[in-house]
Amino acid sequence: MVYIHAWQEYQDAAEALYLKSPTTTRYCVKWKSSEGKLVLKITDNITCIKFKTYSSIFLNRFEALNLSLMEKMQNRRKVEPPQTIPEPAAPAANVAEAAASSGVTPSASGGPAAGGVKKKKPKKKK
Numbered sequence: 001m002v003y004i005h006a007w008q009e010y011q012d013a014a015e016a017l018y019l020k021s022p023t024t025t026r027y028c029v030k031w032k033s034s035e036g037k038l039v040l041k042i043t044d045n046i047t048c049i050k051f052k053t054y055s056s057i058f059l060n061r062f063e064a065l066n067l068s069l070m071e072k073m074q075n076r077r078k079v080e081p082p083q084t085i086p087e088p089a090a091p092a093a094n095v096a097e098a099a100a101s102s103g104v105t106p107s108a109s110g111g112p113a114a115g116g117v118k119k120k121k122p123k124k125k126k
């Protein structure tokens with residue numbers, strides 16, 4: 001077992017180890033709250049790589065590594081939304097006329113039509 005002290009080295013080694021043998025690679029996360037210690041371990045039964053930290057700074061990096069490994073494990077890639085060309089904005093008077101002619105009435109209140117949550121009626125007391 002080898003502890004790697006630099007985060008970037010660990011991330012590169014972990015991703016390379018997974019890509020080398022994806023069917024046998026295991027990834028383990030251990031958190032000891034009493035010590036405030038995070039230990040990450042990835043192994044393929046031949047090579048074992050570990051990273052240990054007491055710092056909370058690594059939480060964002062740890063989350064990014066988890067997302068990266070999960071995408072590889074699911075064989076998915078990030079899908080970028082298609083870029084659309086914005087249409088020219090219509091004058092406010094035309095928007096109000098279009099809404100009136102289509103029968104759609106905008107809801108100004110905070111009701112369910114405006115995206116609010118409908119409150120439940122209180123239960124009756126016996």
